[in-house]
Amino acid sequence: EVQLVESGGGLVxxxxxxxLSCAASxxxxxxxxxxxxxxxxxxxxxxxxxxxxxxxxTHDADSVKGRFTTSRDNTKNTLYLQMNSLRVxxxxxxxxARSRVVGGYDALDIWGQGxxxxxxx
Amino acid sequence: xxxxxxxxxxxxxxxxxRATLSCRASQSVSSSYLAxxxxxxxxxxxLLIYGASSRATGIPDRVSGSGSGTDFTLTISRLEPEDxxxxxCHQYGSPPRxxxxxxxxxxx
Numbered sequence: 001e002v003q004l005v006e007s008g009g010g011l012v013x014x015x016x017x018x019x020l021s022c023a024a025s026x027x028x029x030x031x032x033x034x035x036x037x038x039x040x041x042x043x044x045x046x047x048x049x050x051x052x053x054x055x056x057x058t059h060d061a062d063s064v065k066g067r068f069t070t071s072r073d074n075t076k077n078t079l080y081l082q083m084n085s086l087r088v089x090x091x092x093x094x095x096x097a098r099s100r101v102v103g104g105y106d107a108l109d110i111w112g113q114g115x116x117x118x119x120x121x
Numbered sequence: 122x123x124x125x126x127x128x129x130x131x132x133x134x135x136x137x138x139r140a141t142l143s144c145r146a147s148q149s150v151s152s153s154y155l156a157x158x159x160x161x162x163x164x165x166x167x168l169l170i171y172g173a174s175s176r177a178t179g180i181p182d183r184v185s186g187s188g189s190g191t192d193f194t195l196t197i198s199r200l201e202p203e204d205x206x207x208x209x210c211h212q213y214g215s216p217p218r219x220x221x222x223x224x225x226x227x228x229x
Contacts, residue, residue, distance in 0.1 A: 045209055047218040061217055107156035107171035
């Protein structure tokens, strides 16, 4: 079964750090671009970041640039999101998602169940 | 940034009726790189349509997408009770990827 499972969310104080993980299974992880998308409580979807299949290129939303870093370990079939200097407005459910086509830029066809990040003092 | 505006905000329809959801982009969407997702409460989004009009795996043919340029439409021809939820359009033709604010489809 093709699956993505996020972990690592929790409660953190403003200015703190957190690292999210997304474990992939059921497909050749190293072939696909991967994404992080977040959703604040009761709100819509917001793209956070993208990483290409070998991890050589990343692209971040302006709202997280310089604070968040996306990486991957293709030997462990795992995607990461390192979040530093967290702000209250980063509070959201964070989803990892897969690009629909191999090695390409496309819609997101597989999503994890999400991991909740709450930034509060 | 290509801003996507969805309408209506909420749609209340009965099973068997036809639903028409709109997504308008502030700039032309490259190569019709426009997708639609359904999200139910407590669940992750589910891909319905990609490339403006291609159905994703397992999506029934009563769900269809159309449009190009800046105007796109998702149509569900005969509503089933499981079609309730929030629908988002999403453009992936030019960075940053953007999503519409969503249309809530309520089943009467």
